[in-house]
Amino acid sequence: MFSLTAAELRKRFPDAGRSPAPYCVGATVELALEGFDALSARAAPSDMRFPLYQLPWSRLPRMLRKVSPDLSIWRSYVLSHRIVWANDEEDVERAWGLLGQALWPGRKATRLALRQGVQA
Numbered sequence: 001m002f003s004l005t006a007a008e009l010r011k012r013f014p015d016a017g018r019s020p021a022p023y024c025v026g027a028t029v030e031l032a033l034e035g036f037d038a039l040s041a042r043a044a045p046s047d048m049r050f051p052l053y054q055l056p057w058s059r060l061p062r063m064l065r066k067v068s069p070d071l072s073i074w075r076s077y078v079l080s081h082r083i084v085w086a087n088d089e090e091d092v093e094r095a096w097g098l099l100g101q102a103l104w105p106g107r108k109a110t111r112l113a114l115r116q117g118v119q120a
Contacts, residue, residue, distance in 0.1 A: 004032060004067045006100035013038050017092035023049035025095035026083040029063040029103075060084070064102045071102060 009028040015021035015038065016028050022042045023031060027049050031041050041049060060083065061076035071079075079102045086095035 004029070004103060006096055006103050008032075009099065009103075010096055013041070017087045017090075017095055024084070024087040025092060025099055026060050026080065026087060029067065029099070030059065033063060033066065067103055076102065 009032055010016070012032060013021075013023065013028045016023055017025040021038075023044070027041075031044055031049070034044070036044050060080035061073070064076045064079065065071050065073070079098055083095050083098045083102070086092075086098060
């Protein structure tokens with residue numbers, strides 16, 4: 001069983017959204033699912049590290065729903081857009097807060113077995 005919360009992601013990727021970190025807050029979900037950490041994330045493809053506005057609509061909502069399957073499709077799109085926007089506006093605290101809403105630990109399905117071998 002693998003749990004993924006904003007607090008865990010923030011601990012694993014403490015510099016997300018801040019220069020010189022090579023990834024944004026929203027990207028930490030996919031980076032974690034793919035087994036990256038703060039050091040190895042530099043080797044991840046750039047579209048994974050910095051989802052552009054057009055990419056969250058296809059990637060970040062899917063990643064959020066993979067972790068929190070009871071998150072509605074509509075809500076995953078809204079939160080994805082807001083996370084990327086906050087990060088782009090350099091409001092990293094707001095981006096982490098929005099990610100926390102998407103991965104809210106009180107949600108019944110937040111704790112989900114995602115992959116074998118992925119570590120928190």
